[in-house]
Amino acid sequence: MQAVTYEHFGDASVLKLSEIAVPQPGRGEVQVRVNVASLNPVDFKLRSGILRLVGRPKRPAIKGKDFAGVVTALGADVEDYIVGQRVFGSVNPMNGQGACAQFVALDTELVTPTPSELSDEVAACLPVxxxxxxxxxxxxxxxxxxxxxxxxxxxxxxxxxxxxxxxxxxxxxxxxxxxxxxxxxxxxxxxxxxxxxxxxxxxxxxxxxxxxxxxxxxxxxxxxxxxxxxxxxxxxxxxxxxxxxxxxxxxxxxxxxxxFLLKIDSELLRRLARLAVDQTIVPHIQETVSLAQVACAQQQMEQGQVHGKICVRVVP
Ligand SMILES: NC(=O)c1ccc[n+]([C@@H]2O[C@H](COP(=O)([O-])OP(=O)(O)OC[C@H]3O[C@@H](n4cnc5c(N)ncnc54)[C@H](OP(=O)(O)O)[C@@H]3O)[C@@H](O)[C@H]2O)c1
CATH class of the missing domain: 3.40.50.720 (NAD(P)-binding Rossmann-like Domain)
Structure with missing residues (x-):
């Protein structure tokens, strides 16, 4: 699959579009085809190395945490989800996962169903x-x-x-x-x-x-x-x-x-989905870019040129 990855800490130029293996879901996990990811400052803080004392993502590290997409496979013991279901969530980048990729595989505690009223763009903007x-x-x-x-x-x-x-x-x-x-x-x-x-x-x-x-x-x-x-x-x-x-x-x-240190779980994601459905939370999306444009978009974020969120459309 295609993913935006990096091997070393550094500025946005360390990011590249790579071909890597599709992650397979383990016990209690779902595999999700990512439609849309969204970028957060934590992504460039991890990539730059300023958070290296907090943790180092497994290499090659994949950019991004938040995503929305469709369940494509179920790991053992997963009963609450079905293939084809729309979900959104947030991956843990320390596990070698990242949202700027065609697929993620993660614990069902880190996803929740996407309500039909929400677009993938809005859902992907919510978690972090x-x-x-x-x-x-x-x-x-x-x-x-x-x-x-x-x-x-x-x-x-x-x-x-x-x-x-x-x-x-x-x-x-x-x-x-x-x-x-x-x-x-x-x-x-x-x-x-x-x-x-x-x-x-x-x-x-x-x-x-x-x-x-x-x-x-x-x-x-x-x-x-x-x-x-x-x-x-x-x-x-x-x-x-x-x-x-x-x-x-x-x-x-x-x-x-x-x-403050964020702790994401499916209950938090469900609460966010409800607040977005009733339009209490309406994220401002400045721009939607492709996987190939992620490095450039992230540089803009680091320079404080972004108002609100940048989405990454993974599936055209
Ligand atoms: N600890 C955690 O678990 C956790 C979780 C999520 C986020 N965060 C952190 O929270 C921070 C904000 O994230 P974000 O996604 O909201 O970033 P963001 O979208 O880039 O927003 C940054 C905001 O800071 C404002 N700003 C810049 N300089 C300022 C100043 N001197 N005084 C007051 N406001 C100022 C900007 O205002 P203008 O654009 O209007 O100039 C903008 O509203 C980041 O550092 C992120 O890493 C931490």
């Missing part, structure tokens, strides 16, 4: 980005009606899903993004939007119940004065210093600092 927003706001922050939340990166794939979910939960949303995307974030339902080049949200004269630093542009120490007494700060870039802050916050206050 919207999953991060949903797990952060609903499961960790337990965001409630009337609470206040500040969301950085509010125009990005994670942040825009977070704005949409926060509005659904009845929170008062302040977004932070670039000037070009202010109207987009207001249109998602934010009450107030700050252009990060013109205003510094850390200097605001108010406090929030939740600060969701989706863009990972602050430290807990910087954000803490902007948090209420019982406030919670969530940052999407877990670093050693952040774990230290989390411990300190627990020991010294009623505030919480959470280094």
């Amino acid at each position: 980005a919207a999953g991060t927003a949903l797990q952060s706001l609903a499961d960790i922050a337990h965001l409630n009606q009337g609470q206040s939340i500040l969301i950085t990166g509010a125009s990005g794939a994670v942040g825009s899903a977070a704005v949409q979910i926060a509005c659904l939960l009845g929170a008062q949303v302040t977004g932070v993004c670039g000037a070009a995307n202010i109207d987009y974030v207001l249109g998602l339902g934010a009450e107030r939007v700050i252009d990060y080049k013109k205003g510094n949200w850390l200097a605001l004269d108010r406090r929030f119940d939740v600060i969701f630093d989706a863009a990972a542009v602050s430290s807990f120490a910087e954000a803490r004065p902007r948090l209420n007494t019982l406030g919670i700060y969530i940052n999407t870039m877990p670093r050693a210093a952040l774990y230290g802050s989390a411990l300190l916050a627990r020991l010294s206050s009623r505030q919480r600092c959470v280094p």
Whole structure:
């Protein structure tokens, strides 16, 4: 099969379109023909090597995590799926799997059926980005009606899903993004939007119940004065210093600092599918490219030139 692979850490030029063996489903796994994949920043962070302490994908590594497609084969003991069924999900790249490929084989815990109302493009955009927003706001922050939340990166794939979910939960949303995307974030339902080049949200004269630093542009120490007494700060870039802050916050206050690490399972995917079907989450898809264009698209993402998501159409 064709797949976008790399053998060494490096910039986007290490990516190549290769011919590799089709993965076969093991016990409890399904094989899926990928129709559409979507790109996330974690893909280029893995490829560049900056996450090498967290883990190294098996070589040749295959690009991408999120996909939507059709079940083509069942491993032993799989009873909940049938061949021909539409599914979407997210692979674990450490296992030598990747979504920018014609086929993936993965545990049924990492997929869920695609509702007929959703296109493969929309389904493929959901797992990592919207999953991060949903797990952060609903499961960790337990965001409630009337609470206040500040969301950085509010125009990005994670942040825009977070704005949409926060509005659904009845929170008062302040977004932070670039000037070009202010109207987009207001249109998602934010009450107030700050252009990060013109205003510094850390200097605001108010406090929030939740600060969701989706863009990972602050430290807990910087954000803490902007948090209420019982406030919670969530940052999407877990670093050693952040774990230290989390411990300190627990020991010294009623505030919480959470280094976020996404955990995808089929229940999370089902919740995301429901939110997309009722149009609570509507991903912004900037562009759909082919497998041969993935390296170029990823370079654009790394340079901050992408608004929302890039999809990769694997089956023309
Ligand atoms: N830990 C985890 O499990 C996990 C899971 C998912 C994602 N993440 C991380 O979450 C981050 C966001 O992912 P994404 O897919 O949403 O990326 P993205 O689509 O590229 O969005 C980046 C966002 O950051 C904004 N931004 C840039 N500089 C900023 C600043 N100084 N202040 C405030 N906002 C700023 C951009 O605004 P403009 O475009 O409007 O300028 C854009 O909205 C990435 O670092 C990703 O790796 C972590």
